[in-house]
Amino acid sequence: MQPPPAFPGDPLEAVDTPALLVDLDAFERNLDRMAAETTARGLRLRPHAKTHKSAEVGKAQIARGAVGLCCQKVSEAEALADGGIGDLLVTNQVAGARKLARLAALARRVRLGVCVDDAGNLAELAKAAVEANAQIDVLVEIDVGAGRCGLRAPEAVVPLAQRIAASSHLRFAGLQAYNGTAQHLRRPEDRQAAIAAAAVITRQALAALAAAGLRCETVGGAGTGTYAYEMAEGLWTELQPGSYCFMDADYAANGAPPAYEQSLTVLATVMSAPEAGFAVCDAGHKACAIDSGLPRLASHPDVALTGASDEHGNIALPAGLTLAVGDRLQLIPGHIDPTVNLHDWYVCHRGGTVEAVWPVTARGAVF
Amino acid sequence: MQPPPAFPGDPLEAVDTPALLVDLDAFERNLDRMAAETTARGLRLRPHAKTHKSAEVGKAQIARGAVGLCCQKVSEAEALADGGIGDLLVTNQVAGARKLARLAALARRVRLGVCVDDAGNLAELAKAAVEANAQIDVLVEIDVGAGRCGLRAPEAVVPLAQRIAASSHLRFAGLQAYNGTAQHLRRPEDRQAAIAAAAVITRQALAALAAAGLRCETVGGAGTGTYAYEMAEGLWTELQPGSYCFMDADYAANGAPPAYEQSLTVLATVMSAPEAGFAVCDAGHKACAIDSGLPRLASHPDVALTGASDEHGNIALPAGLTLAVGDRLQLIPGHIDPTVNLHDWYVCHRGGTVEAVWPVTARGAVF
Missing domain, CATH: 2.40.37.20 (D-serine dehydratase-like domain)
Incomplete structure (x- = not known):
């Protein structure tokens, strides 16, 4: 270092x-603005720490009402937990026995969630949680348009959610429904249309869960470029923007949110x-x-x-x-x-x- | 960390x-091959550590006959010196009083060189060397075709070299004549032509120095993609390839050196x-x-x-x-x-x- x-x-x-220079006045205005738009209206905000990787920034976000932080990697979650963050969601799949063991060990000292989109991976996660005697929240990730990770068919959510619910040390916490690609579409109307399409898929998954009698506590997603659209849809219960704290030239080229x-x-x-x-x-x-x-x-x-x-x-x-x-x-x-x-x-x-x-x-x- | x-x-x-996985057999064959082509023929090899940033790799290169390492940054040189490398050349300009003070301090504990292409910067460097009571080798960087740093006119070398030679704590060590762009030209004949053009410029600078009675001990340059051409020109006295230890897809796309x-x-x-x-x-x-x-x-x-x-x-x-x-x-x-x-x-x-x-x-x- x-x-x-x-x-x-x-x-x-x-x-x-x-x-790296941080203009604290501008940074604090960014945090205040997001809090005014989300937590002040009663919405759950869980800013993404993949952007800042900083316990200090995370504490400033939590002090303004955020419920915790998102991160992408187990090691990121470990570092943020060491830095004093007590509620973390890994918005990603975690593969491999060694990493799953670390994830489960971390779940013994902070509130921890993770995403799955594969039954085999879920079985390994369940085993790691049992071995560590840890409780882990699990979101089923669905692909809502980015074509990256996540179940492709909304109806595939139910069998995976049922397996989670049946695992002694896992809790089915809901859906992860994030469209990363939509954040970088240049025209606001294209971003809005992408989130409208994501909402259609998400509604189908929610309907399938409801029909199976499974309660979906959380629908997570949204980024700096689209969160206003997720909010307007009324489906998402936890907003996960990251870049708003600092911003960059790519977001500036989008012209919004200014x-x-x-x-x-x-x-x-x-x-x-x-x-x-x-x-x-x-x-x-x-x-x-x-x-x-x-x-x-x-x-x-x-x-x-x-x-x-x-x-x-x-x-x-x-x-x-x-x-x-x-x-x-x-x-x-x-x-x-x-x-x-x-x-x-x-x-x-x-x-x-x-x-x-x-x-x-x-x-x-x-x- | x-x-x-x-x-x-x-x-x-x-x-x-x-x-990062290193296949040690392939890595050692790469190091042996470069040593056989350069140091075993009596040429000075100073591999570039901007590629590997590793004292261990550097020691393996020096054990095979390399005279020391190149690096790009003062902090890189500091870290490699801490790791036991005793002869370092910063193949770059160093600007700013704080960084120049670090450079000069480092020159008190290892043999150190640096590049200049600006009289004002040279004056600051000379001042830092005096203040630290350090001796620093200085190469004048000339632009040999990459259009990045370096004097644009070969005849501009002499006044700068004279100022270096007149500085109590600096030594005029020669020319830095590296064409980074040439490394990535896809066709071998284009790389060869680029180095032929670099040689023309370098010869002009050498002639100007000779006419002014200035001895040019070192002509540094060459990378993994072109070092065979610099060797063939017979002007370069110190070869500075970096990537050959590990290689990458860009070099593979060049088809050479296989x-x-x-x-x-x-x-x-x-x-x-x-x-x-x-x-x-x-x-x-x-x-x-x-x-x-x-x-x-x-x-x-x-x-x-x-x-x-x-x-x-x-x-x-x-x-x-x-x-x-x-x-x-x-x-x-x-x-x-x-x-x-x-x-x-x-x-x-x-x-x-x-x-x-x-x-x-x-x-x-x-x-």
Whole structure:
């Protein structure tokens, strides 16, 4: 683990680069806004920690009414539990005896849920829970349009739910119905249509469960790009947005929801300016993920880096912008989640001064 | 830092996933082959540690005749020095007073070189060296075709070299002449032509230095995709390939140099197989970088993942391949360097058994 790139009290100018910068005012407004739209209206909010991987961010969300956190990996859940989060849902399948044993051990010290979409995997999960004498909440994941994990046929939910309900150490907690692809559709009407289609599938699954006499306590899903549509459908009982705390260039390109501000940037330093109109900064692939495009300049959000390699970010300078060696710039990542995972620390600032340095608690927690 | 995904003596089947797997036999053949082609012929080899970030790999390279290691970042050099590497070249510009102070401090405990392409940056470097009372070797970087860092005009080398030579705590060590772009040109003849063009520029710079009476001890450069061409040119005195130790799908697509074997894979587990002909594994963007394309199946190198998200890798199965939940597969990353940087550990195996677990010493060393 690298030492922190700054310490509380440092001026922003002293922060070593590349570093994750969190604008605390914008970050807190984002958290307040989501709380006002969800928990303040009586809805359950379980923000996704795959975005931030931070116990500090999670505690700030829970302090505003969130019921707990989502995560994607057992090791992520372990790290967040170590950091003081007591209610965690792994919104993913967990395969393999070693990892299932870890999951079951964790369920003895926090409230824990997990997703399944396979009878064989469920049998292994049930065995691990018995061996650890742990109680685990289980959601059946259904595919609501993303074509990734999840049961393809809504009626297939019932047999799996019945097996869960019949397991001594598992509890059938409901459905996981998340459409990740829909978050990144550019037009709001396309996102709305995708969630309407997801609702049709979810209703079919709920009807099948009701016909079988199985109570469905939770319907989980929704992300930053669509949660308003899930809320409007009235089916989802637990909203799981992640990116709203920080935002990124991909969400900005969606044009909505505009209420959330870019609160996180990657601070970089120009290390070479070898010809007019061109500069190279010290943030490349190892500081900023590019799976959703190259990062943009916070000072000129219409300008993206023109290229990146492992440790270099190339910038063809727009008219009116000059950069010299040593100049600093803030980059808006294309995709926040894998970018955060590249760093060990958040440098949190307010009014030009570093106020806090938070570890990325679950950085590298891929297991 | 995550706990290791396996321990020495474990069977391969027990390794937790996703994990970096190193096939030690193939890895050692790669190292032996490069040594036979370079150091055994009297050439200086300084492998690039930006690929492996590992003191263990570096020691294995040095044991076979390498003179030291290259790295890209001061923090990488610090981590490798802590790991026992005593001769390091930062093949990059270092900007900012804080980082230059770290560089100078490091130069008091290992032999250290760095690149410059800017007079202002050089003045700051000279000041940091004086303040630390450290001696630093300095290479002038010239742009030999990649259009990234480096002086654009070969004749601009002389004034910068003179300033270095006139600095009490710096030594003009030569030229850095690396064309990174050339490594990834698909056709061998295009790579050869790119290095021929780089040689023209390098010769111009050498002539200018000679005319000014400046001795150029080192000409550094070359990567895994082109080092044979730099060797043939006879100008380069220090070869700096990195990827040859592990290789990746991008180099495989180049078709050359075929002598080096894919010795590193990302081991993954199928966590969902929700419909015929389709599976989802537990390695996504946070386990395998995609800047050079989606990873390929080691068992079917012509088949790439069909999609990836942060924690998921999607596979449309080719005819004849079936995968069930819990099945394991090895992925060949598109680009090895940023993939290695996502992991804390190498799991090194031979004959189906884990023989060693090495830390990724400089993982996350972006500063």
